[in-house]
Amino acid sequence: MDTALLIEKLVLVVLLFLVSLGIAAYSTYFERKLAAWIQDRVGPDRAGPFGILQPIADGVKMFMKEDFTPKNADRWLFILGPGIAMFTALITSSIVPWGTDLYLFGRTIVLQVADFNIGILFVFGTISIGVYGIMIGGWASNNKYSLYGAIRASSQMISYELAMGISAITIIMMSGSLGLTDIVKSQHGMNWNIFYQPVCFLVFFICALAETNRAPFDLPECESELIGGYHTEYSSMKLGLFLFAEYVSMFVSAAIISILFFGGYNFPGMDHFSGNTLALLSVLVFFAKIFFFIFVIMWIRWTIPRFRFDQLMHLGWKVLIPIAIINLMLTGIVIAFHEGWFLN
Amino acid sequence: MESLTNRKRVVSDKPMTFLEKLYLPAIWGGMFITLKHIFKKNHTIKYPEEQRVFAPVYRGMHVLKRDEEGRENCTACGLCAVACPAEAITMVAEERKKGEEHLYREEKYAASYEINMLRCIFCGLCEEACPKEAVFLTDRIVPTEFDRNDFIYDKSVLVEPINDRIDITKRQNTGKRGVI
Amino acid sequence: MTAELINWILGGLSIGSALMVVFSKHPIRSVLYLIVTFFLVSGLYIMMNAQFLAIVNIIVYAGAIMVLFLFVLMLLNLNKATEPKTPLLVMLSSVGAAGIFVLVLIAALKDSFIQKSGQVAGNLNAGMVENLGELLFKKYIVPFEISSILFIASMVGAVLLAKREKPIID
Numbered sequence: 034m035d036t037a038l039l040i041e042k043l044v045l046v047v048l049l050f051l052v053s054l055g056i057a058a059y060s061t062y063f064e065r066k067l068a069a070w071i072q073d074r075v076g077p078d079r080a081g082p083f084g085i086l087q088p089i090a091d092g093v094k095m096f097m098k099e100d101f102t103p104k105n106a107d108r109w110l111f112i113l114g115p116g117i118a119m120f121t122a123l124i125t126s127s128i129v130p131w132g133t134d135l136y137l138f139g140r141t142i143v144l145q146v147a148d149f150n151i152g153i154l155f156v157f158g159t160i161s162i163g164v165y166g167i168m169i170g171g172w173a174s175n176n177k178y179s180l181y182g183a184i185r186a187s188s189q190m191i192s193y194e195l196a197m198g199i200s201a202i203t204i205i206m207m208s209g210s211l212g213l214t215d216i217v218k219s220q221h222g223m224n225w226n227i228f229y230q231p232v233c234f235l236v237f238f239i240c241a242l243a244e245t246n247r248a249p250f251d252l253p254e255c256e257s258e259l260i261g262g263y264h265t266e267y268s269s270m271k272l273g274l275f276l277f278a279e280y281v282s283m284f285v286s287a288a289i290i291s292i293l294f295f296g297g298y299n300f301p302g303m304d305h306f307s308g309n310t311l312a313l314l315s316v317l318v319f320f321a322k323i324f325f326f327i328f329v330i331m332w333i334r335w336t337i338p339r340f341r342f343d344q345l346m347h348l349g350w351k352v353l354i355p356i357a358i359i360n361l362m363l364t365g366i367v368i369a370f371h372e373g374w375f376l377n
Numbered sequence: 378m379e380s381l382t383n384r385k386r387v388v389s390d391k392p393m394t395f396l397e398k399l400y401l402p403a404i405w406g407g408m409f410i411t412l413k414h415i416f417k418k419n420h421t422i423k424y425p426e427e428q429r430v431f432a433p434v435y436r437g438m439h440v441l442k443r444d445e446e447g448r449e450n451c452t453a454c455g456l457c458a459v460a461c462p463a464e465a466i467t468m469v470a471e472e473r474k475k476g477e478e479h480l481y482r483e484e485k486y487a488a489s490y491e492i493n494m495l496r497c498i499f500c501g502l503c504e505e506a507c508p509k510e511a512v513f514l515t516d517r518i519v520p521t522e523f524d525r526n527d528f529i530y531d532k533s534v535l536v537e538p539i540n541d542r543i544d545i546t547k548r549q550n551t552g553k554r555g556v557i
Numbered sequence: 558m559t560a561e562l563i564n565w566i567l568g569g570l571s572i573g574s575a576l577m578v579v580f581s582k583h584p585i586r587s588v589l590y591l592i593v594t595f596f597l598v599s600g601l602y603i604m605m606n607a608q609f610l611a612i613v614n615i616i617v618y619a620g621a622i623m624v625l626f627l628f629v630l631m632l633l634n635l636n637k638a639t640e641p642k643t644p645l646l647v648m649l650s651s652v653g654a655a656g657i658f659v660l661v662l663i664a665a666l667k668d669s670f671i672q673k674s675g676q677v678a679g680n681l682n683a684g685m686v687e688n689l690g691e692l693l694f695k696k697y698i699v700p701f702e703i704s705s706i707l708f709i710a711s712m713v714g715a716v717l718l719a720k721r722e723k724p725i726i727d
Contacts, residue, residue: 067415069419070414070415070419071411071414071415072414073414073417073418073419073420074419074420074421075419075421075423078423110589149608150608150685150686151608151609151612151686154609154612154613154616155612157612157616157620158612158615158616158620160620161615161616161619161620161621161624162615162619162620164620164624165592165624165627168624168627168628168631169589172585172627172631180631183631184628184631184632187624187625187627187628188628190624191621191624191625194620194621211686235401332408332411332412333408335411336404336407336408336410336411337404337407337408
């Protein structure tokens with residue numbers, strides 16, 4: 034194995050880890066600020082100027098709190114739960130292409146940790162494992178509210194994964210590849226998928242909200258019914274990991290949404306640049322898109338009230354899946370015509 | 378019946394149209410409203426630095442007034458305790474002795490006068506009931522304590538200091554107040 | 558050499574966790590060990606360069622079916638007190654059935670060609686998505702379609718069971 038490649042990937046992984054955590058930390062701050070603005074308030078403003086040190090203060094608080102394990106909890110699974118949640122949230126970012134190639138020290142550096150040829154399936158794999166963190170944590174707490182949260186999380190996850198998968202297949206059919214790099218490259222410039230597949234985007238976006246347990250789909254942690262849902266019994270940094278994992282997965286899902294539908298790092302007029310300028314600009318554009326989607330997800334949270342559970346199931350199975358399937362079939366027919374299957 | 382305002386709306390349960398069943402226009406409407414609020418002025422008062430102006434009739438912590446010569450007005454008649462709906466006021470009356478004329482205005486005075494601030498509902502009925510212009514509510518806030526007993530305020534807290542008079546002239550005028 | 562070592566480790570761990578599935582006292586622990594087993598088997602698939610199969614194994618088995626298993630077990634909330642006593646006859650007959658199954662497996666696999674571990678059969682890209690698609694939709698199209706018909710039949714059956722208002726057997 035090439036040592037330089039190893040170092041390069043290692044640096045990228047560490048950088049990605051820090052960036053994910055940093056963005057997740059400041060997402061909590063920004064979420065509170067946004068909630069305050071929407072409700073005509075000020076929000077956190079005591080820790081540092083404009084309260085920008087708030088995430089650090091929160092982190093210190095989380096570490097200082099008593100780490101409590103209930104007497105009848107399954108101890109090892111109780112610890113494993115938040116670990117799985119955080120791990121799966123972080124690992125997804127490894128296949129995201131962050132920008133065009135960078136040229137440094139006479140080497141071509143690909144801004145992507147691993148380019149699987151099954152990239153999008155990897156995303157679905159990690160998402161489907163992510164629910165185990167919640168399920169194991171909820172069950173191991175030995176608390177009925179936690180168990181309800183866990184059960185809700187699992188049924189919600191399975192229901193929305195179907196519609197999400199079908200709408201992702203539509204995009205795969207259009208780009209002809211499962212790899213995220215190819216999907217991004219097929220949307221060069223302003224040739225974004227959103228202009229061809231707005232319905233598909235809507236379905237995927239709603240499902241992404243449900244998969245990350247964000248409002249209006251935050252039934253697993255629904256405070257008004259289940260106290261804290263799956264993390265009722267958690268405290269200290271274990272709770273912190275659960276809450277943090279939600280923000281990390283929000284960051285990653287914003288990245289995936291912008292890759293699949295908004296051209297990833299592509300931007301109009303990108304042919305005028307080349308080399309490292311292009312790489313830097315593309316990374317900036319990609320992060321701008323990610324921040325925009327994080328903003329939209331938060332904006333939705335502070336606007337729309339939570340679903341009732343039967344409404345959630347109704348929306349998933351009877352509305353989104355039929356729409357996604359019809360959209361898939363229509364796309365297939367159009368592609369078949371385009372490729373000239375029916376000509377001879 | 379004719380309605381008094383024009384805010385009345387007739388409720389109907391007609392079936393939703395297709396556009397309404399999509400929910401998306403309504404969701405977008407809601408999102409637009411919250412978006413507008415992001416750019417609105419916030420109404421927060423940053424408390425320790427900025428303080429709200431009290432209304433002149435604000436009913437806060439009580440004060441037992443002295444007259445112009447610094448004598449206590451209270452004659453321990455007990456009308457405030459009778460008027461108090463929360464039964465927060467207790468007092469012990471005592472007769473004024475010779476040589477105490479510079480301390481108490483009337484022949485009878487309150488040897489002890491206690492208000493339990495946890496019971497008090499700050500209705501101001503004691504102030505209304507007082508015939509001697511002795512007890513008033515002021516715009517001062519009762520501070521928080523850690524012990525329930527600390528909320529029972531006695532004369533050492535309630536009677537105004539001679540050198541540091543508390544101005545009540547701005548309060549609602551019932552016609553029985555003096556200058557100070 | 559490293560590949561062979563990883564293969565051995567993955568294989569040993571997967572057999573170990575598969576045994577733990579059987580020997581765990583608590584059903585939820587069994588399911589968790591089964592999930593671990595699926596992951597290790599997916600690791601073996603990756604070692605054989607079948608990335609697609611590996612990830613589909615994770616998505617479908619570890620990600621969906623096992624979630625449903627766990628879901629049902631959590632709802633039932635099984636514990637020692639509610640566990641039914643298994644009669645000796647049922648135990649013996651299940652051991653016999655398992656023995657017969659092992660016999661069938663040995664009979665079926667004893668003549669099969671055992672690949673040297675770490676070595677990929679024939680085409681290096683046999684497990685890639687494109688080649689898999691070619692095989693599924695050209696060479697094996699009939700079995701593929703038959704299995705999809707089977708799935709539809711089971712789905713229709715499930716819907717029928719869920720929707721029925723009167724019990725079928727009166």
